[in-house]
Amino acid sequence: MKIALLGYGKMGKIIEVIAQSRGHEIVLRKNSSTSFSGLETADVAIEFSTPETAVSNISEALMLGIPVVSGTTGWLADYHKMEALCKEKDTAFLYGSNFSLGVNLLFEINQFASKLIGRFPEYKIELEEIHHTQKLDAPSGTAISLANQVISNTRYDKWSLEPTQETDLKINAIREDAVPGTHYVTFSSNIDQLQISHIAFNREGFAHGAVLAAEFLNDKKGIYTMKDVLRLNENIFP
Structure with missing residues (x-):
């Protein structure tokens, strides 16, 4: 799977290591000083940036029909706009306040x-x-x-x-x-x-969950959460 990292700070770098260890290819490492070149080749984007840049990063990928996993917090006043854009472009979107x-x-x-x-x-x-x-x-x-x-x-x-x-x-x-x-x-x-x-003892649990979410989202359409990834919607009680 080809992954675009929209945000290449501490989390982005840990996600890169885990994704590559699972056989995935990183086709874009986007930070504040780089372009979106390569995003169009991605199967899925993982977005961990800042509250100020999250919406533009998510929008850029969704506009190309690329599924997005977003873990940035502090931007949710615009969540419904991203949800609507996802549906308009017939792709997939998964936001999680925490992927652990x-x-x-x-x-x-x-x-x-x-x-x-x-x-x-x-x-x-x-x-x-x-x-x-x-x-x-x-x-x-x-x-x-x-x-x-x-x-x-x-x-x-x-x-x-x-x-x-x-x-x-x-x-x-x-x-x-x-x-x-x-x-x-x-x-x-x-x-x-x-x-x-x-x-949490380290950031690896968050990064691992984000990669699992990206693997889940690949080739899907619609709006999802970590409950879907972890199958927590299923009734565990008899």
Whole structure:
């Protein structure tokens, strides 16, 4: 499979190594100072760039009918535009706030836990995410995804870094050196506390998931998520 890397920072370089180890060819390594030359030869594009360049990178590939896997966060106000462009060009698009297998399992656990604990108003819920100081957006896209799950299942109606009302779900966004990504969801009452978490040891899990998503998307049409890649839509309970 021929892969175009739209964004060639730390993640792009790790994705390159993993993709090549799986027998794929990199036909474009796009950064802020290079052109899109070679993109037209790709079977699929993997986009990890910046919130400012994500939409133009995704658009460029979709306009050519090339399926896109996007892992950039902070640009989702334009998500529906990219979804519409994908459908117009009859290609495929997959956005993920996080491609790690563990984080996607965390999403499933959080969905169930927030739905269960949401029945007990004595529990206050709070999120915390910790990332490296080079991360450009705060809170992380993963934290926002977790927060939206909580909001859909509880009394909270929006998330906030600085909550002013009881129905604001607080997210603590912390930036420290050399932290690939840590997320906590904490459920606290006056008598006890429950917590679910995911701690990444390196970026390889995210990169590996992105390559798996690209392999899944190749030759497909439509809009997908990591739930499709990992078959998490299937009912695992008897």
